[in-house]
Amino acid sequence: MLAGIAARGATALRLNYERPELSFVAQETRRRVLWTLSLMDGVFSVGLPEYETISHSIIYQRLPSSEDAYRDGNPNVQIAGRQHLMESNSTELALSEQPLAQLSGLVQDIQNDLRRVQAEVEYSFQYNVAATASVAEKKDSRWFARYLQVSMTWHQVHCDLYRMFLPRYPQAAPKVIMETVEPSLKAHAVKACQDHVKNINEILKGLLDLTGHPVLPSYIAVCAYHATRLTLFLPSSPVLGMQMNMESAIESANVALHVLHRWFSGSVATEKIILDMQYLVSLSRGDPGSIFRELSCPSPPLDHGRHRHSHLAVHSLVRQANFMDDGYD
Template sequence: MGRSQTAPCLQCRYRKVRCDRQQDTCGNCKRLELSCSYRRSVSCKETKKQKNESVPPERQRASRACSECRRQKARCSGDLPSCKTCRHRQRACRYTDSNLPADSSQVLKSASALFPIRRQELLGAIDQFFRHLYPIPSFAFLHEPSVRQHCLDGILDQSLALSLAAVTNAYLSTDQRLLQECASWMLRAEAENIQHLHQPSIRRVQTLLLTVHYYIRIGEFARAYMLVGLAARAATALRLNYERPELTFVAQETRRRVIWALTSIDGYFSVGLPEHETISYAIIYQRWPCHEEEFSDGNPQRSTGSIQNLTKANSAKTPNLLSACHQIGKIQRDVMRLTRQLAISEEPLAALPGLVQEIQNDLWRLHDDVELTSQFSISAMARQLEMKHSQWFARYLLTALSWHQVHCDLYRIFLPGYPEAVPSRIMNTTDANFCEHAVRMCHIHVMQVTEILAGVLSLSDTPVLPHYVAVCAYQSARLILFLPSLHSSRPEITTESAIRSANLALSVLHTFFSSTPFAERIITDLEHLVQASVMSPTTARELGYVSSAQSGSGRQRHSQLAVHSLVRQAKFEDDDYEN
C-alpha cells in the first residue's frame, strides 16, 4: 500500500527538508529534478522497495561550499564554474582543493572555473586601458567596440582578458595585493600562449604584445625581449605584414595595427642594431594605420582618394597622429642605422650631406602632409599643449617630441667631440658651413624639445606618458649640456642655461618615471651628468658622461647600446662555458 500523502515523500524525508506534499511530484523534487515517491507512475512494488531501502537518494548539492560562501556562512549551490550566490553578488567564486564540489575536478578543468576576474572588474580595466594606454601607439592594436562587446557577451578570449587587465593595473594601480594577482594572471596568459605556440592567431599575438608591455613595465626586460621575438615570428607566420583585401575593414585594420605596434615595441630593443631587430620595416607591405574614427566606426571614409579630397574631408577632424607616430618611428630607425654605419665607415662620404637632406625632406614632407590633411602643425609647440585635455594627448605629445628629437639625432653626428659624432676622417672632409648648419639645427630643435618638456611638467594629473618621453628628456639634456662646449656655439647657449634645461628634463623624469624600472638607469646617468656639468664642462668630459663613446673603436661604437636600451638593461651574460 502506498505512502499516505500526509507524510513527506521519501526524498524529502531522507534529506530532512520540509515537503509541500504536492501531487505527482513535490516542489523540492521538481526543483532538484529528483525522482519523487509521490509519482503515480511508480508501481506499488517499486514503492515498497523504496520504502525498505536504507540507501539515501543521489546527492545533488555540493559536498562542500566555495570559499566565499564558507566565509559568509551562506548556502552554496556548488555550481560550476561559480555558485549561484557568488553570481548573484558578483563575487569571484573560488573552490579550494579541499572544498571542491563532488565529482567536479574534470568539470572544473574543462570549464576554466577559476577565471579570477569578475566581469565588472574586467569592464573597468577595459575602460582604463582604452582611456590611458590605448592612445600610446605601441598599445593601439585592439578594436575597442569588439573588445567591449565580446566582454559583455562573455566570449572575450580569456588570455587576452587576463593580459589586458594585468598590464592596465601594472601601469595604473598602486594596490600591492592586486598587483600580485596580476602577476599570476600574466603567468597564466603567458603559459596558454606557450602551450599553443604552434597555433598562432591574431588574439594570441595581441596577448603576447600586452605581455611584453607588462614585463617592460615591471622591469623584466630579458623576458620581454624573448617574448617579442615570439610575437614577431607569430605575426610573420600569419602574414600580418601583407594586406588582405578580402577581409572586412576592421579585420584588415587590426592586422595593420598589430604589425605597426610590433615595430614600435621592437624599437625599444633594436635601437638601430639589425641583430636585435625582430621585425624589419623592409618586409612590411601594409598601409599605415587609418584614422581612429574610421577604425572605431568600422567605416573607411578616408582610406582612398586624392590629397585634395582628403584635405576637404579632414579639415575639421583631428589629425591621424597614429600614422604620423609610426612614420616618424621609421625615419628615426633610419637615422640610428645611419649613425651606426658611419661609426665603422673607413672612407669619407662626399654624399653624406645629401643623405641627411633626404631624411630632412622626409620629415618636412610628413609635417606638410599632416598640416594639409588636418590643419594641424607638428612644429607648433603651443598646439601640442593645448591638446592636454584630449583623449589623444599622448599622440600629440609624442608626434611633436619625436619629430624634433629626430632632427637632433640627425644633426648631432656633425658635432665634433659628441659621442655619436661621425669619425674624424669623415668630419674633416665635411663642409664647414654644413657643420655650422648642423649646430644651428641642433640648437633650434633641442630648445623646442625643452619647451615642450616644460609644458609637460604642468600635467600632474596625467597618469601615463609614453616611454619615449623619458628617452627624449634624457637625450635632449645630454645634447644641450654639450652645446656650450663648442667654439662655434651661438652666444645664447650658456652653461648656466644648459644646466637649467637639463634640470628641467630631470624634473620630468622624476615626476612621471621615478617608479618605472625602465627609467632608473636614465635618471641615475643624467643626475651624474648634471652634477659633473655643474662642476665644469671639462670635468664632465673627463668623467666620460658626455664623450664616453669616443674612447672606443668604431666597431665598439657601432654596437654600443644606449643607457635606455632595454637589451642593455636586460643584462644578458654569455658565461656558460665548459672548462
C-alpha cells in the same frame, strides 16, 4: 624573446603584406599587429641590425586607417619609422671606414622626407608637430599624450639626424667621415641641434604647468634624457666654440629632471635615466671641462661589437641585458 617569436610569426603569416580581398576589420587587425611589432622592434633594436626582429624593408602594409580612436596615433607611426631609419643610418656610419660621398644628399633627402611628413600631419590632423605651442593647445584633449609624443619625437628625430655631425659627441660619425663633411653642413647641424633641443626643453617646461597628472609614455623620458645630454654638451664643447650660457643649460636640465621625477619616479624602465641625469647635472655645476669629458668621445678605433655596445644609452634594453660574447675578452 617573445617579441622575436611574435615578429617571426607575423612574417610567417605574411602579415607584412596587404590583403585587399579581406574585410575591413581583418585588414585593420593585420596592419595594427604588424606596425605594433615594428614599433616594439625599434625600441629594442635601437638601429642595431643584429637585434632586429622585423625590418622596415620587408613591410609592405599601409599604415592603419584613421578611425577616431586610432587615427591620432598615425603620426607617431610615421615619424617613429623615420627615427628607426636614423638609428640604422647612425649605426652604419659608426662602422664605416670609408668616406661617404653622398652623405650630404642623404641628409637632405631625409630632411625633405621629414618636411613631407610634417605637411601630411598638419593637413590630415590639423596639428603642427614643429610648434611647441601646439602641445599646450591640446592639454585638454583625451589624446594629449599622443600629441605630446608626436611633437617630442619630431624634434628628437632631428637631433638624431644632426648630432652625427657634432665633433666628439658619442653618436658622431667617425673621423674619416667627419673630415669630408662640408663646413656648412657641420654649422647647420649645430644650429639644428640647438634649435630642436631648445624646443624639447620648452615642451618639457610646459608639462610642469599641467594641473592634472596624465599618464605619459616612457618615450617622453627618453627624449628628456637625450635633450639633457645635448643641452649640457653644446655649451661645454670647446670644439664647437659656441657662446652659450651653461647656467641656462643647467636650468633646462633641472626642468627635465623635475619632469621625470614627477611622472616617472616609480618606473623601473627610467630609473637609470634619472640617475644618470642627476649625475650629469651635478657634474655640470663644476668645471665645464668635466661635463665635456663625460659627454664626449675621443673617436676610438673600431673594434667590432664592443664599441657599438659601449655607446648605447643607459635606457637601451640591449645594454641593460648586457649581451656579450666571449670573443670580446
